[in-house]
Amino acid sequence: MTVVINMRDGVDERGIKIAARFILEGKLVAFPTETVYGLGADALNARAVRRIFEAKGRPADNPLIVHIADFSDLGRLARDVPREARLLAERFWPGPLTMVLPRNENVPDVTTGGLDTVAVRMPAHPIALALIRASTPVAAPSANISGKPSPTLAEHVIDDFYGRIECIIDGGETKIGVESTVIDLSSERPTLLRPGGLPLEEIEKVIGGVEIHPAVRGKLVDVARSPGMKYKHYSPNARVIVVEGKRENVRRKITELVHEYRADGLTVGVMATEEYDADEFFHLGSTEEEVARNLFRALRELDKRGVDVIIAEGIEEKGLGFAVMNRLRKAAGYRIVWA
Ligand code: TXA
Numbered sequence: 438m439t440v441v442i443n444m445r446d447g448v449d450e451r452g453i454k455i456a457a458r459f460i461l462e463g464k465l466v467a468f469p470t471e472t473v474y475g476l477g478a479d480a481l482n483a484r485a486v487r488r489i490f491e492a493k494g495r496p497a498d499n500p501l502i503v504h505i506a507d508f509s510d511l512g513r514l515a516r517d518v519p520r521e522a523r524l525l526a527e528r529f530w531p532g533p534l535t536m537v538l539p540r541n542e543n544v545p546d547v548t549t550g551g552l553d554t555v556a557v558r559m560p561a562h563p564i565a566l567a568l569i570r571a572s573t574p575v576a577a578p579s580a581n582i583s584g585k586p587s588p589t590l591a592e593h594v595i596d597d598f599y600g601r602i603e604c605i606i607d608g609g610e611t612k613i614g615v616e617s618t619v620i621d622l623s624s625e626r627p628t629l630l631r632p633g634g635l636p637l638e639e640i641e642k643v644i645g646g647v648e649i650h651p652a653v654r655g656k657l658v659d660v661a662r663s664p665g666m667k668y669k670h671y672s673p674n675a676r677v678i679v680v681e682g683k684r685e686n687v688r689r690k691i692t693e694l695v696h697e698y699r700a701d702g703l704t705v706g707v708m709a710t711e712e713y714d715a716d717e718f719f720h721l722g723s724t725e726e727e728v729a730r731n732l733f734r735a736l737r738e739l740d741k742r743g744v745d746v747i748i749a750e751g752i753e754e755k756g757l758g759f760a761v762m763n764r765l766r767k768a769a770g771y772r773i774v775w776a
């Protein structure tokens with residue numbers, strides 16, 4: 438049975454108590470963060486964490502992020518906190534930043550996928566923080582079946598997990614809509630492993646130049662450091678195609694593609710920042726923040742409406758646009774049309 442707790446109007450202490458008890462009993466609780474919903478379990482309970490992998494269908498070598506609510510928890514998880522990590526934590530936590538650090542012995546192997554590092558983040562969401570404070574550090578991947586778009590609404594979690602986990606906290610729509618930025622601070626040079634809700638430009642203002650792991654750009658090399666990068670991601674059932682290039686050209690190309698696919702008898706959905714004539718249309722908004730917030734929802738909704746093909750308009754790769762384009766290209770399996 439799944440208990441759904443409504444907290445759309447804010448933190449409810451009784452609900453938090455119920456959810457925290459589930460976590461402490463080794464059960465699974467989905468909860469909102471400012472990025473996407475997480476599927477949580479006690480990070481230090483190996484058996485509980487194993488259940489996350491089973492529920493998601495997630496490969497065991499793809500490690501989880503451990504969520505904390507207080508800086509003092511960091512010492513329980515990380516063996517060493519380098520200077521850059523301290524600076525970034527002071528500046529951006531709580532917030533959409535995950536740091537990979539040398540791991541402490543007491544973090545179970547299942548949580549870290551057997552690596553000697555641990556990924557840690559302090560989420561900026563009152564429900565997430567209350568849940569962690571009332572229980573323990575919580576390991577949580579995004580609360581979607583492995584390979585599906587991440588959930589930005591409790592309905593998405595219900596679609597994927599109702600009846601299969603003990604508890605879902607409904608906190609309404611998540612604010613940022615793409616997952617946290619992941620940066621590796623366990624080796625000599627700070628390295629970006631995943632662009633996300635905290636723009637890289639902001640990080641570089643604090644610690645200077647950051648290397649970008651080649652897999653971020655879709656090159657399938659040296660994936661050992663972030664095993665997650667080698668797996669299929671964010672894919673709805675429909676075939677996704679991203680159109681990138683100059684604005685006018687993109688507009689013309691998308692219109693052309695819609696006609697071609699429809700002529701082939703396919704149902705076509707478009708997700709874009711301006712209106713298009715297609716079988717189904719999802720308006721992503723106009724700012725990069727709006728596009729980030731709507732991205733995963735658009736993929737899930739167009740899929741539900743039963744389209745065969747989703748044509749997505751690319752946006753500029755700056756600020757949150759870096760994360761948006763990273764997720765879109767993956768969702769498209771790198772089917773990119775240059776206009
Ligand atoms: O915003 C987010 O980060 C959300 C919310 C729930 O906090 N969580 C999330 O978790 O997106 P997940 O599991 O979907 O993505 C975690 C990413 C994966 O790409 C994983 O490979 C990487 O972080 N990761 C985790 N631990 C790592 C480690 N020790 N070394 C390298 N990469 C790691």
Ligand code: MG
Binds near residue numbers: 579
């Ligand atoms: Mg995920």
